[in-house]
Amino acid sequence: MTSAEEFVEFAAAASPRLRRAAFLLCGDWHTAEDLAQTTLAKVFVSWRKVSRQDAAHAYATRTLVNTYLADKRLKRAGEVITDKLPERSVESPTPEARIVVLDALATLPPKSRAVVVLRYWADLSVEQVADVLGCSPGNVKSQSARALDKLRAVLGDAITESGSPDHPREERHETRKGRHG
Amino acid sequence: MDDTALRRLLDSAIVGEPPIGLIVRNSLRAGIRLRRRRRARGVAGTAAVVVIAAAVPAVTGAIGHTSAGPRTGIQRMAQIAYVANGRADTVTPIATATNTPEKPIKVGMSPGPVVITPNGKTAYVLDSSNTVTPIATATDTPGKPIKVGDDPDGIAITPDGKTAYIANIDSNTVTPIATATNTPGKPIMVGVRPRVIAITPDGKTAYVVNQGSSQGTVTPIATATNIPGKPIKVGNNPMAIAMTPDGKTVYVANSGPLNGSPSTVTPIATATNIPGKPIKVGSGPWAIAITPDGKTAYVINFTSDTVTPIATATNIPGKAIKVGKEPWAIAITPDGKTAYVASWESGTVTPIATATNTAGKPIKVGTGSWAIAITPDGKTAYVASWESGTVTPIATATNTAGKPIKVGKGPDAIAITP
Numbered sequence: 001m002t003s004a005e006e007f008v009e010f011a012a013a014a015s016p017r018l019r020r021a022a023f024l025l026c027g028d029w030h031t032a033e034d035l036a037q038t039t040l041a042k043v044f045v046s047w048r049k050v051s052r053q054d055a056a057h058a059y060a061t062r063t064l065v066n067t068y069l070a071d072k073r074l075k076r077a078g079e080v081i082t083d084k085l086p087e088r089s090v091e092s093p094t095p096e097a098r099i100v101v102l103d104a105l106a107t108l109p110p111k112s113r114a115v116v117v118l119r120y121w122a123d124l125s126v127e128q129v130a131d132v133l134g135c136s137p138g139n140v141k142s143q144s145a146r147a148l149d150k151l152r153a154v155l156g157d158a159i160t161e162s163g164s165p166d167h168p169r170e171e172r173h174e175t176r177k178g179r180h181g
Numbered sequence: 182m183d184d185t186a187l188r189r190l191l192d193s194a195i196v197g198e199p200p201i202g203l204i205v206r207n208s209l210r211a212g213i214r215l216r217r218r219r220r221a222r223g224v225a226g227t228a229a230v231v232v233i234a235a236a237v238p239a240v241t242g243a244i245g246h247t248s249a250g251p252r253t254g255i256q257r258m259a260q261i262a263y264v265a266n267g268r269a270d271t272v273t274p275i276a277t278a279t280n281t282p283e284k285p286i287k288v289g290m291s292p293g294p295v296v297i298t299p300n301g302k303t304a305y306v307l308d309s310s311n312t313v314t315p316i317a318t319a320t321d322t323p324g325k326p327i328k329v330g331d332d333p334d335g336i337a338i339t340p341d342g343k344t345a346y347i348a349n350i351d352s353n354t355v356t357p358i359a360t361a362t363n364t365p366g367k368p369i370m371v372g373v374r375p376r377v378i379a380i381t382p383d384g385k386t387a388y389v390v391n392q393g394s395s396q397g398t399v400t401p402i403a404t405a406t407n408i409p410g411k412p413i414k415v416g417n418n419p420m421a422i423a424m425t426p427d428g429k430t431v432y433v434a435n436s437g438p439l440n441g442s443p444s445t446v447t448p449i450a451t452a453t454n455i456p457g458k459p460i461k462v463g464s465g466p467w468a469i470a471i472t473p474d475g476k477t478a479y480v481i482n483f484t485s486d487t488v489t490p491i492a493t494a495t496n497i498p499g500k501a502i503k504v505g506k507e508p509w510a511i512a513i514t515p516d517g518k519t520a521y522v523a524s525w526e527s528g529t530v531t532p533i534a535t536a537t538n539t540a541g542k543p544i545k546v547g548t549g550s551w552a553i554a555i556t557p558d559g560k561t562a563y564v565a566s567w568e569s570g571t572v573t574p575i576a577t578a579t580n581t582a583g584k585p586i587k588v589g590k591g592p593d594a595i596a597i598t599p
Contacts, residue, residue, distance in 0.1 A: 004209065007209065007212075008205055008209060011204075011205040011208055011209070012201075012205050013287065015201055015204045015205060015208075016198075016201060016270070016287070017270075019198075019201075019204065020195050020198070023195060023198075024191060024194065024195070029197065029198065029199055033199075033204060036204060036208075037204055037207050037208045037211060038211070040204070040205070040208030040209075040211075040212065041208050041209075041211035041212035041214075041215050042212070042215065043208075043212070044208065044209060044211075044212025044213070044215075044216070045212055045215050045216045045219065047212075101190050101191065101193060101194035102194050105194075116187075116191075117191070120184060120187045120188050120191060121188060121191040121192070123188075123590070148187070151187070155190070
């Protein structure tokens with residue numbers, strides 16, 4: 001397989017995950033796709049150095065987050081970091097869980113948002129997150145704690161309303177298989 | 182809010198995902214341009230890479246692997262176990278001949294039940310993207326995901342392999358899929374919250390369990406016409422169904438309020454579709470498996486940590502058998518001699534000798550086990566452990582666990598080619 005074919009195979013496997021992480025960071029699919037594409041282009045440029053599979057995935061994650069943090073345009077246009085969730089129009093009095101979660105993420109500063117997505121969605125360890133962001137593990141832990149407090153404060157109602165159980169075991173009581181959603 | 186709840190919340194925000202489209206091709210082109218620009222600026226680059234001409238495959242929808250060829254030799258001779266990784270959006274095939282995991286196959290989000298056609302050629306995987314992905318088992322290539330209803334949960338395939346029926350919890354419908362073309366047919370209206378399906382051996386009737394809001398029902402569907410029949414009343418919160426091999430009786434487990442009080446199993450004679458007298462079992466009956474000779478139905482009682490054996494000739498329940506804490510799944514060997522019960526909390530599998538209905542020494546596997554499947558030759562039972570992300574093979578001859586096999590995160594379901 002040529003190097004470019006290897007890259008294509010890697011990109012095909014990694015793009016859904018990268019685009020989803022980008023979506024959580026940016027809040028819309030269009031921007032997420034641009035970010036994922038830019039990230040993969042950068043990975044291609046460094047392909048010879050990172051073409052060992054594990055390294056490629058970690059490198060792609062790091063590139064995604066750092067591209068996001070460095071680019072003012074990628075952060076949501078006109079976003080204002082506030083304590084409260086934005087008012088929703090009368091047409092949607094009970095917003096979908098999706099919108100509530102995205103709005104909650106928007107209340108966090110970009111770096112905290114990245115910490116949440118990396119630690120709690122991408123399941124990276126504290127050390128791995130520290131490596132991606134270029135800060136200390138202690139810093140990651142304190143950022144996580146503050147971010148979780150913030151999310152708990154804004155999402156508290158949403159969590160109790162959706163009735164999502166804490167443990168997959170509890171979820172199995174309600175559904176036959178403990179899948180998401 | 183703990184980590185799992187937050188992860189689930191974040192996952193729930195990922196909806197409306199567009200098809201993957203041309204992102205790969207566009208990234209490659211952008212990368213080539215970027216590298217050219219960097220070289221022009223004098224940035225240290227990598228060695229020259231072969232420039233791709235127009236022949237970059239457009240990657241759309243489900244992504245196929247071109248690098249893995251068809252299985253050869255010893256792997257083709259033995260069965261493949263397909264493991265759905267609920268937290269990794271992949272399916273890991275395991276070559277049972279060597280107990281080695283193969284390259285994961287990309288499927289929809291949070292894949293769940295996996296069912297394989299009787300001829301072994303296609304594995305159908307349900308997911309939380311409201312699609313079903315057909316995997317061609319000869320090459321492990323995923324086909325285009327098939328759109329079904331909202332929150333598909335149960336799937337059953339007719340014995341002739343021609344139709345797969347999928348229960349869609351939130352649509353209150355069942356989607357029939359013609360397996361020859363993998364196209365979905367017109368959805369069939371059934372009861373409230375359809376969960377699981379069992380099909381008669383003659384293929385003529387599909388029984389759909391509707392969880393309902395308090396009163397559960399079962400809808401019989403005539404497969405020749407896909408017309409639903411009159412709903413059959415069963416008990417509270419039914420979640421499982423099993424059919425005797427002769428097709429004469431279906432047993433429906435009414436899991437009840439899950440508060441520790443005992444519940445029931447409803448037997449239905451398929452000739453008349455009349456429900457029989459409910460059979461008393463333990464608390465939280467969650468799954469049923471019937472021996473190949475049809476004589477005993479084993480019911481898992483999730484809240485009681487027991488298994489109730491029911492003699493099908495009389496529908497009289499026997500003495501409850503103690504198993505590990507929080508039993509989830511059961512599979513019976515093809516020779517009918519042993520029923521293996523996987524328990525979540527205790528992290529064990531309990532072998533039950535069916536001749537005497539006695540539990541043997543528990544076998545240690547990973548914690549969080551809730552799926553189990555046995556090879557057609559009866560020699561190995563594979564247990565998927567959600568928490569440890571592994572599948573443990575158990576040699577049935579000695580009831581000893583082998584080295585756990587690493588699969589994707591959150592292995593949730595497992596099916597083995599016939």
